[in-house]
Amino acid sequence: xxxxxxxxxxxxxxxxxxxxxxxxxxxxxxxxxxxxxxxxxxxxxxxxxxxxxxxxxxxxxxxxxxxxxxxxxxxxxxxxxxxxxxxxxxxxxxxxxxxxxxxxxxxxxxxxxxxxxxxxxxxxxxxxxxxxxxxxxxxxxxxxxxxxxxxxxxxxxxxxxxxxxxxxxxxxxxxxxxxxxxxxxxxxxxxxxxxxxxxxxxxxxxxxxxxxxxxxxxxxxxxxxxxxxxxxxxxxxxxxxxxxxxxxxxxxxxxxxxxxx
Numbered sequence: 389x390x391x392x393x394x395x396x397x398x399x400x401x402x403x404x405x406x407x408x409x410x411x412x413x414x415x416x417x418x419x420x421x422x423x424x425x426x427x428x429x430x431x432x433x434x435x436x437x438x439x440x441x442x443x444x445x446x447x448x449x450x451x452x453x454x455x456x457x458x459x460x461x462x463x464x465x466x467x468x469x470x471x472x473x474x475x476x477x478x479x480x481x482x483x484x485x486x487x488x489x490x491x492x493x494x495x496x497x498x499x500x501x502x503x504x505x506x507x508x509x510x511x512x513x514x515x516x517x518x519x520x521x522x523x524x525x526x527x528x529x530x531x532x533x534x535x536x537x538x539x540x541x542x543x544x545x546x547x548x549x550x551x552x553x554x555x556x557x558x559x560x561x562x563x564x565x566x567x568x569x570x571x572x573x574x575x576x577x578x579x580x581x582x583x584x585x586x587x588x589x590x591x592x593x594x595x596x597x598x599x600x601x602x603x604x605x606x607x608x609x610x611x612x613x614x615x616x617x618x619x620x621x622x623x624x625x626x627x628x629x630x631x632x633x634x635x636x637x638x639x640x641x642x643x644x645x646x647x648x649x
Contacts, residue, residue: 389626390417391413395421395470395472396419396475397421397463397466397473397514398413398421398423399459399462399478399480400423400453400481401422402448403579404580405577405579406479407422407434408620409529410422410438411441411621412622413625414446416628417444418475419445420438420445421465421466422448422449435447445470449466451465453501454502456506460510463476463517473518474517474521474523476525477528478526478527478551479529480503481547482502483499484499484544487540488542495543496542500546500550503547507551507554518565518567519565519567521566522565524567524568525568526558526570527569527571527624527627528555528572529620530572530573532643533548535549535639535641551571552571555639562636563637566633568635570639571638572639572640573640573641575609575643575644576609577615577616578615579617589604608649610648610649615644620642
């Protein structure tokens with residue numbers, strides 16, 4: 389399942405799920421642009437480290453994914469660096485939890501902008517390149533919350549449902565052109581951010597690590613196991629392969645059975 393010669397842009401990818409995806413795509417031979425909103429030496433060092441580890445070309449481009457102009461510029465900078473954008477992975481996202489009547493409007497706007505609007509802007513910028521090449525892959529990282537809901541997550545659930553809908557429309561508009569667009573809907577994934585929450589949950593519920601993971605954090609995930617960033621990356625790589633050329637406009641759940649309930 390080689391991606392040699394392909395150029396991939398992965399948004400929100402200097403940590404967590406995005407970083408895992410970028411590493412897998414680089415391992416499969418793709419040239420990769422990783423991204424976040426910061427522009428620190430360590431961001432560029434991370435790109436250099438992935439390149440050293442995988443033998444692929446990897447670069448870092450800072451972009452504020454709440455800005456439509458920055459989203460489009462990210463794609464153009466990737467084209468300027470590598471000559472094209474063949475694979476676009478829209479992963480950037482943030483979260484806030486609050487009752488609807490207490491939900492800060494600025495948090496709503498930020499979540500919709502970063503989690504949903506950014507996928508529209510990057511896709512709009514990348515699709516002309518993909519059409520010209522006669523080949524392209526767009527993978528939008530949605531969520532189990534793109535298929536179901538939880539209380540106190542109004543903006544996140546709305547955005548992720550929107551990502552699923554956008555993926556379907558993109559697939560229909562590109563059908564027959566060698567371009568596919570799909571959404572991956574992860575459940576709980578073991579990222580550094582989630583790992584950091586475990587000690588507090590252990591203390592709050594007076595449980596050991598394994599019990600608090602199984603009975604509290606993964607209560608809605610029937611497998612009672614976290615997905616891993618490598619598993620999400622592997623799923624993205626599969627969707628970018630020729631084996632998945634006729635998979636478009638759909639969702640793939642990596643959620644341990646959550647949405648089967």
